[in-house]
Amino acid sequence: MVALRTQHRMVPEIGDLIGTTFYPEVGLQTPQSVSEREPHPAFPYLPALTGLDLQHTRSFIGRGGSRFNPMSAQIVAGLLDAAVRDGAALSRSDVLLLSPYRLQSRLLQKAADDVLGIDERVASTVHRAQGDEARTVVFDATYSHNKHTVPKWFEGEGLGSDTARLTNVALSRAQDQIVVLADAARLVRRMPKEAPRSALQSVLRANDLGASVVLDKIAGGAFTWFAAGSGATLLAELAGAKGSISLHLSSFRDVDREALLDVAYLAEENGIETSMVPGLDTPSNVSWRDLDDFVYYSLRPKGVVVDLRTPTWENFAVIDGEVLWASQGSLFEGGTPAYRTVGSGLAGEVLNVSGFAKPSNFVTRPARGRATDDCPTCGHGRVAVDEWQVFRAAWQVVLRCVKCRELAADARRKH
Numbered sequence: 278m279v280a281l282r283t284q285h286r287m288v289p290e291i292g293d294l295i296g297t298t299f300y301p302e303v304g305l306q307t308p309q310s311v312s313e314r315e316p317h318p319a320f321p322y323l324p325a326l327t328g329l330d331l332q333h334t335r336s337f338i339g340r341g342g343s344r345f346n347p348m349s350a351q352i353v354a355g356l357l358d359a360a361v362r363d364g365a366a367l368s369r370s371d372v373l374l375l376s377p378y379r380l381q382s383r384l385l386q387k388a389a390d391d392v393l394g395i396d397e398r399v400a401s402t403v404h405r406a407q408g409d410e411a412r413t414v415v416f417d418a419t420y421s422h423n424k425h426t427v428p429k430w431f432e433g434e435g436l437g438s439d440t441a442r443l444t445n446v447a448l449s450r451a452q453d454q455i456v457v458l459a460d461a462a463r464l465v466r467r468m469p470k471e472a473p474r475s476a477l478q479s480v481l482r483a484n485d486l487g488a489s490v491v492l493d494k495i496a497g498g499a500f501t502w503f504a505a506g507s508g509a510t511l512l513a514e515l516a517g518a519k520g521s522i523s524l525h526l527s528s529f530r531d532v533d534r535e536a537l538l539d540v541a542y543l544a545e546e547n548g549i550e551t552s553m554v555p556g557l558d559t560p561s562n563v564s565w566r567d568l569d570d571f572v573y574y575s576l577r578p579k580g581v582v583v584d585l586r587t588p589t590w591e592n593f594a595v596i597d598g599e600v601l602w603a604s605q606g607s608l609f610e611g612g613t614p615a616y617r618t619v620g621s622g623l624a625g626e627v628l629n630v631s632g633f634a635k636p637s638n639f640v641t642r643p644a645r646g647r648a649t650d651d652c653p654t655c656g657h658g659r660v661a662v663d664e665w666q667v668f669r670a671a672w673q674v675v676l677r678c679v680k681c682r683e684l685a686a687d688a689r690r691k692h
Contacts, residue, residue: 282306286410288316288453290325290483298476299436299445318454319360319372319413322494325453328481329488331421331460333614335605337590339630344428345380346419347593347603347627349458351616353415354388354623355492355500356456362498367393373411374400375447377430380630381419384623391620392499403447414451418459418477427467434469444473448480455480499619507615511594511602512536516543518596521550523628525591526608534575536609541579552582554591591631595624603627 283306284292296305318325334348353374360367374385379402386400393399401409403416420428433440448455457480459465465481468474492502503510515522522544524537537553544551553576576583593603599621606613618624 283308284449285311286452287311287449288314288325291448291451291453291455294326294455294476294479295445295449298472298479299441301436301472316453317371317412319365319367320356320454320456323454323456323486323491324484326455326480326483327486327491328457328459328461328477328483329491330481331418331458331464332462333488333605334421334460335590335592336419336421337631339380341379343380344378344419345384345627345630346417346421347384347591347601348605348616349417349419349421350381350384350388350623350627351500351601351603351618352458352492352495353385353417354392354618354620355495355502355616356415357389357392358499359495359497361392367399368395369397369399369411371412372399372415373406373409373413373450374415374417375403375406375450376400376417376419377403377428377443378419381417383630384626385415385417387622387626388618388620391622403443406450407446410450410452412452413454413456414447415456415458416447418457418464420464421460422463424463425467427464431464431468431473433473434471436472438471438473440468440473441471444476448476457481501617503611503615503617505614506611507602507604507617508536508607508609508611511608511615512539514596514600514602515540515594518544518547518549520597521552521595523552523554523595524608525554525593525631527590527592527606538575541576541581544581545579551580554583593627593631595628599624601627 282303284295285308286292287295287307289307289312292305292307292311296303316325320327329352331346331349334346336344336346336349339345357367357372365371372389374382374389376382376385382400382402386398389395389399399411418431420431426432430443431440435441448457457477459477459481461478461481465474465477468477489504496502516539522540524540526537541551543549592606592608593601594608595601599619601618601620601624602608602615604613604615608615
């Protein structure tokens with residue numbers, strides 16, 4: 278790390294953090310003129326060093342190995358919305374939104390577009406932020422997952438590593454305030470015990486505000502959060518949809534099925550375009566054949582476009598192209614916190630990036646399903662679908678008779 282002795286950008290709290298962490302031998306001196314400067318943070322109700330734990334969120338891998346976290350983007354949308362409701366007119370010089378990942382920076386930019394309504398780019402990857410500065414920097418670490426390893430961006434050791442250099446870049450862009458969104462347990466504690474980890478831990482521990490306190494503060498307007506029990510509220514909003522519904526569910530337990538059927542019936546009655554991406558939970562929970570029967574004989578006859586994946590980890594809903602619901606767990610069971618934001622930019626971009634999400638091994642392609650000739654056994658119509666043949670590792674067109682398979686499914690359930 279190149280020795281830097283005096284800095285003229287950051288308030289003393291931030292300057293001291295950067296100095297002690299990334300320049301331990303010489304530290305950083307802050308001139309009196311900078312110390313006496315009146316700070317103008319974007320979020321005046323938060324301390325100069327603020328950390329928010331992302332433990333109740335989940336990140337995913339998208340195209341090119343880039344990661345995204347819809348719920349952390351929703352938190353940022355809530356922070357910006359609360360500032361605007363308090364009368365702030367934020368611009369590029371006031372706030373800079375940074376993430377290590379390209380896909381997440383896209384979500385952050387769309388969230389800012391929805392809330393701020395300015396024609397400026399306020400979100401960026403850390404790599405592209407060198408030389409930038411703003412009154413407040415929001416660093417969204419994005420990663421939140423149960424794996425016992427950390428992503429490459431965070432695994433560097435020592436002051437000479439890329440991790441240290443880029444973490445220094447991210448935090449030192451701030452003049453008056455740093456807000457770090459990071460998973461303390463599943464990311465920061467698993468990082469090597471070096472400078473970057475120390476810096477992030479210092480910010481996360483600098484304030485004694487719990488995440489729920491901040492979420493309560495920013496709730497209202499475009500952002501709402503539910504500590505638990507969001508299922509009834511979500512179903513009521515789905516019932517009031519006017520144009521479209523898109524549901525991504527990682528689990529497919531009985532309670533989720535009942536909710537899905539309710540949504541499907543309401544959508545059919547109201548002429549709402551509905552698509553669902555249900556995932557398989559575990560073999561002991563529900564069998565593939567049982568799930569396949571439910572999709573073909575309960576959902577698709579109601580006009581629901583079903584994209585079946587194995588497995589799907591996302592849990593979110595987009596209603597009418599602008600209302601985004603997201604949760605780490607089931608949206609309908611409501612056992613984990615759920616966030617709700619209003620904004621067509623963020624909602625649409627989540628749909629875009631989730632199309633690249635892994636794992637996404639399609640079991641049945643939704644584009645197929647055309648009517649073919651009648652079934653020679655029972656005389657009912659058949660449909661052609663593409664199915665993934667596991668042992669052949671290839672797609673194959675399969676003709677299915679809804680009536681025959683329905684009778685077979687009933688027989689299996691009786692036994």
